[in-house]
Amino acid sequence: xxxxxGIMIALAFLFSLISGSAGAMSQEIMDxxxxxxxxxxxxxxxxxxxxxxxxxAKDCGLIDKLSRLCxxxxxxxxxxVEVESDAFRYISMNISANLLGLGNAATPLGxxxxxxxxxxxxxxxxxxxxxxxxxxxxxxxxxxxxTVAALRKSYGSQHPFDILLCVWITSALALTAGxxxxxxxLHRRSKRPWKSLSR
Amino acid sequence: MEIIIPLIITALCVYGLFxxxxxxxxFVDGVKEGMRTVVFIAPTMIALLLAVGxxxxxxxxxxxxxxxxxxxxxxxxxxxxxxMGLLRPVSGSGATAILTGIYEDHGADSFLAKCASVVAxxxxxxxxxxxMYYSAAGITKIRHTLFSALLADFxxxxxxxxxxxxxx
Numbered sequence: 001x002x003x004x005x006g007i008m009i010a011l012a013f014l015f016s017l018i019s020g021s022a023g024a025m026s027q028e029i030m031d032x033x034x035x036x037x038x039x040x041x042x043x044x045x046x047x048x049x050x051x052x053x054x055x056x057a058k059d060c061g062l063i064d065k066l067s068r069l070c071x072x073x074x075x076x077x078x079x080x081v082e083v084e085s086d087a088f089r090y091i092s093m094n095i096s097a098n099l100l101g102l103g104n105a106a107t108p109l110g111x112x113x114x115x116x117x118x119x120x121x122x123x124x125x126x127x128x129x130x131x132x133x134x135x136x137x138x139x140x141x142x143x144x145x146x147t148v149a150a151l152r153k154s155y156g157s158q159h160p161f162d163i164l165l166c167v168w169i170t171s172a173l174a175l176t177a178g179x180x181x182x183x184x185x186l187h188r189r190s191k192r193p194w195k196s197l198s199r
Numbered sequence: 200m201e202i203i204i205p206l207i208i209t210a211l212c213v214y215g216l217f218x219x220x221x222x223x224x225x226f227v228d229g230v231k232e233g234m235r236t237v238v239f240i241a242p243t244m245i246a247l248l249l250a251v252g253x254x255x256x257x258x259x260x261x262x263x264x265x266x267x268x269x270x271x272x273x274x275x276x277x278x279x280x281x282x283m284g285l286l287r288p289v290s291g292s293g294a295t296a297i298l299t300g301i302y303e304d305h306g307a308d309s310f311l312a313k314c315a316s317v318v319a320x321x322x323x324x325x326x327x328x329x330x331m332y333y334s335a336a337g338i339t340k341i342r343h344t345l346f347s348a349l350l351a352d353f354x355x356x357x358x359x360x361x362x363x364x365x366x367x
């Protein structure tokens with residue numbers, strides 16, 4: 001992260017020398033720190049509100065309900081994981097929390113799921129289920145993109161949630177593409193030992 | 200579509216009361232957690248908004264976007280989204296900084312802003328998630344995880360333009 005930060009600043013400085021935008025740059029440096037704080041304060045209200053409502057959802061047992069709803073689908077995605085195992089329970093709770101946009105709740109659940117999957121696969125190579133699980137967490141699958149909506153609202157959007165349908169379609173198809181490519185690659189690899197056996 | 204948010208909120212509260220959950224206390228607890236999240240992300244946000252702000256002011260991002268523009272335009276893809284696509288898998292706060300830059304330059308209800316919002320809402324910080332989850336399980340050989348994850352990110356960026364173009 002230090003490299004990212006340092007390289008970004010150095011690149012910006014070098015390029016401003018070339019393009020002669022040093023004046024705009026020093027103005028930007030003065031503005032951006034205070035701009036960042038203003039931004040954080042203006043999104044924090046909506047962020048806190050949603051986090052509050054999602055906590056209600058959690059305390060009502062809606063997360064547990066959702067994870068039971070997800071179980072039939074998840075069973076197909078994780079054929080190696082037993083439904084009654086702790087790993088499967090953590091996986092479905094993580095996915096449900098993600099769906100509700102509870103990133104903070106989802107992360108510890110996901111880390112537990114990975115630890116449980118590790119017990120079934122004690123090596124330093126990722127198992128098929130681990131791969132699928134990490135892919136599902138690198139794609140965003142939340143039902144309400146509240147953070148983005150809060151940002152848009154703070155920049156004067158009239159209907160910050162009008163992108164909802166587009167977000168659902170895009171994230172669902174992107175995740176499907178990721179999982180599909182992964183399954184295809186797994187399939188190709190899993191054929192190899194069979195080939196070597198048949199010879 | 201405008202009714203969906205008030206509906207969800209009301210349904211949640213009514214369901215909570217029905218389930219005899221102390222919904223007020225739950226809400227306040229959730230708000231506390233949200234506040235903690237804000238405080239937690241604040242330092243990185245300030246650092247990255249500064250760095251991305253400098254990059255934007257220097258004109259480097261415009262220059263890169265300008266380089267890719269012919270290729271992007273040839274397939275009908277808006278070049279202004281290219282920096283967003285490049286930064287999104289690496290840095291969540293960096294992508295947020297670019298997103299707010301687009302809101303500022305083009306307005307939060309513009310076509311570009313909608314596309315960029317869809318990208319932000321339908322992708323995650325891929326590298327962060329991959330490193331965090333695998334390090335929790337002590338995995339060093341991640342096989343084709345990054346390939347598939349970045350493929351999903353790429354598809355999301357392309358689809359954001361397609362869906363916003365067709366549906367909004």
